[in-house]
Amino acid sequence: MTSRFKIECDLPTTRDDHEEKPSHSVPSFCILFLLGFYMLLGFITGVIQNDMPSAIHEKDIPKDDWKTFSEETAVKYLYRILGDQARVSGTVYHFVKTRDLKWLLEEVTANSNLPVHIDWQYVSGNYWLEFDPPYVNSYDNVSNIIAVLEGESGVKEGSIGTSILVNCHYDSVPFAIGASDNGIFCSAMVEILGKLSRRKEKFKQNIIFLFNGAEENVLMGSHGFLKHPWASNISAVINLDSAGMNGRPSVFQVTNPNILNPYSKTPRPTAQAVGQFLFQSGIIPSDTDFRIWRDFGNITGLDIAFTESGHVYHTRYDRPQLIQAGVIQHAGDMLMTLVGGLADQAHAHEQDRSSSVYYDYLSLFLVSYSERVSQIIDGVVGALGLLSVVYYMWLFGLRWSVFRDLLCSLAGRLICIVAGVLTVVLLTLATILLDMGVARYMQLRYLSYKWLVVPLYWLPYFTCYILVSFLYDGRCNNKVNRSIKSLQAMAATRLLLSVLLLVLVALPSLSKVRYVITVIVLMTSASSFITMTMVRRFRLTDIYEMTWLCCLAYRRLSRVALQRVDLSVQHLLLQVFLSVPLSLFLLSLSLRLSPFLSSILGRSGTNYPDVMMAGVSAALAIVFGFGVSGIELLFSKSYMSRVLCSLLCVWVVLSLVPISQYGGEVTQRHYWFHTKITTYNSSLAPVDVNSGVVVMKLDPYTVQSALTAIREGPFYSDSEQTNETFIKGIKIIDEECNDLVNCNLPSIRPRFDKFMRNSLFLTMEPPREFNRSLSLVNKYCDGTECHMSFIMHGAAHNAITLYPYFSITAWSWSPEVKPTTTFKNKPLYVIYHASNTYVEYFAPLEFNITMEVPAARQRESFVEISHHSHRIYNPQDFTENYIKLLSSMPEHFNTASFLSFRDNYVF
Incomplete structure (x- = not known):
C-alpha cells in the first residue's frame, strides 16, 4: 500500500547521505512570511488576553442568588x-x-x-517606611471604612475570629478621579x-472588607487599620490596586502559596512571578499596601492589580467612561470565586510563608509550586535539555566531529545574539544623538503607540540576527543540508539554555x-x-504521504501540487507548528511587561528612557528568539542578504x-508647585x-x-515687561x-526629590498664604545631651527635613533614629x-529631638x-495669574498642581 503512493523526492535514501541540495531549502523571500506569521501570532495573543466576559445584568439574577x-x-x-x-x-x-x-x-x-x-475608623500613628529613600x-x-461579614469564627466585642481581609483604597491622587485606581x-x-x-x-471565616482612605498618601490607611481590633486575627489578605486600566488584573506578589490553589480556580487566572521579581527589586518604582501587610502586619496573601494601559494611571483620563465592557465583570467574577473559596476553608489560618514560583498560560490555567520544588523541576528540565542534545548526537553520530560542529553552532548562536543586541544599541544611540542635536522629541515614541517597540527594537534585532546567522553559516559544516543545520542550531541553543538553567x-x-x-x-x-x-x-516521508492521502481523500490538493512541496518546507511547517x-x-x-514598563518610563525622570526600553525589548526578543532559534536556517541563502x-x-x-x-x-505628566521659599x-x-x-x-x-509653551505664550517676554507678562x-x-x-x-516626599535637579523655576507672585509655622518651644542641655521641643x-x-550639625540620638517617632539620606x-x-x-x-504636630552636643559648642x-x-x-x-498660566498650557499636559511653602530655619 505504501509503495503505491510513494512520491519521489531529493531526500537521501541512506543515513550518511545528507549533503545540501538546491531543493532542500525554502526560498529566501519566504522569511518575510515567517516574520509576518509571528507578528500575527502576537496580535492573536493580545486578542486572547483581552477577551472579556459579557456583563451580567441584575435583572437576570434571582433574588436568592448570592454567587453571581x-x-x-x-x-x-x-x-x-x-x-x-x-x-x-x-x-x-x-x-x-x-461618609x-x-x-x-x-x-x-x-x-x-x-x-x-460596619465601622468608620479614625486612627493616628507613625512608622519607618523602607522606601528608596526611606x-x-x-x-x-x-479614615477607614470597614465592613465585616460575620462567619462561623465569629465577631465578639473586643475580639474577632479568623478572618480573610480584602483591601481596596477609595482615595485618589490630586487631579484624577481614580476610576481604575482604585474605584473598580x-x-x-x-x-x-x-x-x-x-x-x-x-462562611467558616469572617470576611473583612477594608475600604482604606489613605493609600495614595503613602500607605497610611493600611498601617492605621492594623491598630483596629478586627485586624488581630487575619489569616490571609487579598490586596487590590491598580497601575493601569482595563485588561485582566494580575497577581504580581505572593507571600502565601496556599492561596494560589483557590486563585487557580478563578475564571482566567493571570499571574507571572517575574512581575514580583521586578517589583521587589525596585525596577518597577512603586508600591502598594501589600508592603504594610507583609512588613508590619505579618499577614500573607496575594497582591492583585490592573496593569494594562499604564499611560492613564494617575492622570485625568482615569475615569469610568474609559473602562471597557466586561472588565469589571471579570474582576468581580475572579474576586467572588477567590473570596468565597478562601472564606470557606477552615485551615486557611495556617499561613505558609515559603516563597513560590507561579505563572499562567494565556490565563487559561495557572502553574505554581514552591521554591524548593522549583529547584528540582528546573534541575530535571535542565537534564532533559541535555538529554535532547545527546539524542541529537546519537542520531547523527557520537563522534568528535559532530560535537565540534555543535560547539561551532553554539558559538554562532551567541554571535547572532550579540549582533542583534548591537544593532538595537546602535539604533538607540542614533535616536538619542538625533534627539540631542538636529531633531527633538525622538524618545518615548512608544507611549502613544505601544506596538512601535516591534519595528523599533524587535524587528531590527531579528533582522540582524538572521543576517549574521546566514553569514556565519557554513563555517561549521558546509556540506549538510538545511534541515540538519537547523536541527544543529536548535540543539546548540538547548545546550546553552540547559547549562545556564543548571547554573x-x-x-x-x-x-x-x-x-x-x-x-x-x-x-x-x-x-x-x-x-x-x-x-x-x-x-518526513510518512507525514508527506499521510498528508497527500488526506488531501486526496478530501479532494483539496492534487498529487502534482503536493509533489512541489519541498521537504524543507514540510520541516518548516512542522517546526513552526510545534x-x-x-x-x-x-x-x-x-x-x-513591555507596555507596562514603557508607561513607567514616561514618568521616570531619566534623560534617556529609550536606553531602558531598548534593553528590555532586546531582552524579551532574546528570550523569544530562544524558542525559534535555528528555524531561519531552513531558508535558502540565495538573495537572503539582499x-x-x-x-x-x-x-x-x-x-x-x-x-x-x-x-x-x-x-505628558507635569508636577507644578506654586511656591514661596523663605529662609x-x-x-x-x-x-x-x-x-x-x-x-x-x-x-x-x-x-x-x-519652556516652549511659556515663551510662546503672552505671560513672559525676554525683552520688555507689560501688565500681562507676570513671569519675571x-x-x-x-x-x-x-x-x-x-x-x-x-519637597513633598523624598521619592520625588530626584526630579528636582534640572527642574524649571518661573519667578512670579507667590501663592495665597495659609496658616503655617514651625516654632521652637523648649531647648535645654543636660550634660552633653541637648533636648529640643x-x-x-x-x-x-x-x-x-532635619539637617543636624550634631548627632541625633532620639526623637518622637520610631525608637531607632535613622537617616533618610x-x-x-x-x-x-x-x-x-x-x-x-x-x-x-488641623491639629498641630508636636515633636522632640535629642542631640549629643559637646559642652563647648552648646x-x-x-x-x-x-x-x-x-x-x-x-x-x-489658585491665584488669578496662576490660573491663566495653567490654562495656557497645551492640551496634552496632565498637570498636578500644588500650593507649597518652604520655610528654612536654623535653631
Missing part, C-alpha cells in the same frame, strides 16, 4: 463611590465621599441574611459584600525569573524529540522618523525670599515643553542642588506628616530645619 456578580450593579456603585472630583485625603470632598461610602455599605447590607458589622511616615486621623475594585467589593450577605449559611538552580533568589528558561527548555526539548526523529529517522505553544507563552509575557539588508534599511529609516509621543489619552536666620528674621512656580522634570521633555524670570535649577538641601525647593502648624500635608557627607532626616480626614482646623546652632507645607488639591485657592 453583576457588572451593571457594580458600575452604579462605582459612580457613587467616585463622585465627580478627586478624593484626596485631607480635603472636604474626601470626607464627604467617606457616602459608609452609607452605601449600610444600604446594600440592609436586608442581609448574615450579620454585617523616611518617617506620620499620620493623623486616617472598591465597587466590586461593595457588590460582592451585598451578594455574599444574601447567603443563608455562614541558575544554585541561585534561589532568581527562581521567579528562572522559570521562563525552564518553560523554554522543556517545550523546545519536547518538540525537538519529535522533529529530530521525523527528519532523521522517518525523513513552536506555536511556546511562542504564545512568550508573546503573552512580552505583551504584559532581502535582510533591505529589511534592515526599512527599520533604520523608521527608527529615525519622529512620531508624537502624546495624544488622545496619552498625556530665616537664627533670630527668625527672613534673609532670603523667592516665589514662583517649580516645574519638575518627569521625562526628558517636561521642562522643554513647558526663568531659570533651570542645577547648581543650587550642590549647595542647598533639596535644591532649596519644596517643636510645634508645627500647617496644611494637611507637610514634610520636615546624606547631603555633603552628613545625615539628612525626613519626616512626612499628613492629616488625612478634613477638619476645619551656644551654637544645632540643626537646620525646613518645613514644607502643601495644599495638594485646592484649585479654588
Whole structure:
C-alpha cells in the first residue's frame, strides 16, 4: 500500500547521505512570511488576553442568588463611590465621599441574611517606611471604612475570629478621579459584600472588607487599620490596586502559596512571578499596601492589580467612561470565586510563608509550586535539555566531529545574539544623538503607540540576527543540508539554555525569573524529540504521504501540487507548528511587561528612557528568539542578504522618523508647585525670599515643553515687561542642588526629590498664604545631651527635613533614629506628616529631638530645619495669574498642581 503512493523526492535514501541540495531549502523571500506569521501570532495573543466576559445584568439574577456578580450593579456603585472630583485625603470632598461610602455599605447590607458589622475608623500613628529613600511616615486621623461579614469564627466585642481581609483604597491622587485606581475594585467589593450577605449559611471565616482612605498618601490607611481590633486575627489578605486600566488584573506578589490553589480556580487566572521579581527589586518604582501587610502586619496573601494601559494611571483620563465592557465583570467574577473559596476553608489560618514560583498560560490555567520544588523541576528540565542534545548526537553520530560542529553552532548562536543586541544599541544611540542635536522629541515614541517597540527594537534585532546567522553559516559544516543545520542550531541553543538553567538552580533568589528558561527548555526539548526523529529517522516521508492521502481523500490538493512541496518546507511547517505553544507563552509575557514598563518610563525622570526600553525589548526578543532559534536556517541563502539588508534599511529609516509621543489619552505628566521659599536666620528674621512656580522634570521633555509653551505664550517676554507678562524670570535649577538641601525647593516626599535637579523655576507672585509655622518651644542641655521641643502648624500635608550639625540620638517617632539620606557627607532626616480626614482646623504636630552636643559648642546652632507645607488639591485657592498660566498650557499636559511653602530655619 505504501509503495503505491510513494512520491519521489531529493531526500537521501541512506543515513550518511545528507549533503545540501538546491531543493532542500525554502526560498529566501519566504522569511518575510515567517516574520509576518509571528507578528500575527502576537496580535492573536493580545486578542486572547483581552477577551472579556459579557456583563451580567441584575435583572437576570434571582433574588436568592448570592454567587453571581453583576457588572451593571457594580458600575452604579462605582459612580457613587467616585463622585465627580478627586478624593484626596485631607480635603472636604474626601470626607464627604467617606461618609457616602459608609452609607452605601449600610444600604446594600440592609436586608442581609448574615450579620454585617460596619465601622468608620479614625486612627493616628507613625512608622519607618523602607522606601528608596526611606523616611518617617506620620499620620493623623486616617479614615477607614470597614465592613465585616460575620462567619462561623465569629465577631465578639473586643475580639474577632479568623478572618480573610480584602483591601481596596477609595482615595485618589490630586487631579484624577481614580476610576481604575482604585474605584473598580472598591465597587466590586461593595457588590460582592451585598451578594455574599444574601447567603443563608455562614462562611467558616469572617470576611473583612477594608475600604482604606489613605493609600495614595503613602500607605497610611493600611498601617492605621492594623491598630483596629478586627485586624488581630487575619489569616490571609487579598490586596487590590491598580497601575493601569482595563485588561485582566494580575497577581504580581505572593507571600502565601496556599492561596494560589483557590486563585487557580478563578475564571482566567493571570499571574507571572517575574512581575514580583521586578517589583521587589525596585525596577518597577512603586508600591502598594501589600508592603504594610507583609512588613508590619505579618499577614500573607496575594497582591492583585490592573496593569494594562499604564499611560492613564494617575492622570485625568482615569475615569469610568474609559473602562471597557466586561472588565469589571471579570474582576468581580475572579474576586467572588477567590473570596468565597478562601472564606470557606477552615485551615486557611495556617499561613505558609515559603516563597513560590507561579505563572499562567494565556490565563487559561495557572502553574505554581514552591521554591524548593522549583529547584528540582528546573534541575530535571535542565537534564532533559541535555538529554535532547545527546539524542541529537546519537542520531547523527557520537563522534568528535559532530560535537565540534555543535560547539561551532553554539558559538554562532551567541554571535547572532550579540549582533542583534548591537544593532538595537546602535539604533538607540542614533535616536538619542538625533534627539540631542538636529531633531527633538525622538524618545518615548512608544507611549502613544505601544506596538512601535516591534519595528523599533524587535524587528531590527531579528533582522540582524538572521543576517549574521546566514553569514556565519557554513563555517561549521558546509556540506549538510538545511534541515540538519537547523536541527544543529536548535540543539546548540538547548545546550546553552540547559547549562545556564543548571547554573541558575544554585541561585534561589532568581527562581521567579528562572522559570521562563525552564518553560523554554522543556517545550523546545519536547518538540525537538519529535522533529529530530521525523527528519532523521522517518525523513518526513510518512507525514508527506499521510498528508497527500488526506488531501486526496478530501479532494483539496492534487498529487502534482503536493509533489512541489519541498521537504524543507514540510520541516518548516512542522517546526513552526510545534513552536506555536511556546511562542504564545512568550508573546503573552512580552505583551504584559513591555507596555507596562514603557508607561513607567514616561514618568521616570531619566534623560534617556529609550536606553531602558531598548534593553528590555532586546531582552524579551532574546528570550523569544530562544524558542525559534535555528528555524531561519531552513531558508535558502540565495538573495537572503539582499532581502535582510533591505529589511534592515526599512527599520533604520523608521527608527529615525519622529512620531508624537502624546495624544488622545496619552498625556505628558507635569508636577507644578506654586511656591514661596523663605529662609530665616537664627533670630527668625527672613534673609532670603523667592516665589514662583517649580516645574519638575518627569521625562526628558517636561521642562522643554513647558519652556516652549511659556515663551510662546503672552505671560513672559525676554525683552520688555507689560501688565500681562507676570513671569519675571526663568531659570533651570542645577547648581543650587550642590549647595542647598533639596535644591532649596519644596519637597513633598523624598521619592520625588530626584526630579528636582534640572527642574524649571518661573519667578512670579507667590501663592495665597495659609496658616503655617514651625516654632521652637523648649531647648535645654543636660550634660552633653541637648533636648529640643517643636510645634508645627500647617496644611494637611507637610514634610520636615532635619539637617543636624550634631548627632541625633532620639526623637518622637520610631525608637531607632535613622537617616533618610546624606547631603555633603552628613545625615539628612525626613519626616512626612499628613492629616488625612478634613477638619476645619488641623491639629498641630508636636515633636522632640535629642542631640549629643559637646559642652563647648552648646551656644551654637544645632540643626537646620525646613518645613514644607502643601495644599495638594485646592484649585479654588489658585491665584488669578496662576490660573491663566495653567490654562495656557497645551492640551496634552496632565498637570498636578500644588500650593507649597518652604520655610528654612536654623535653631
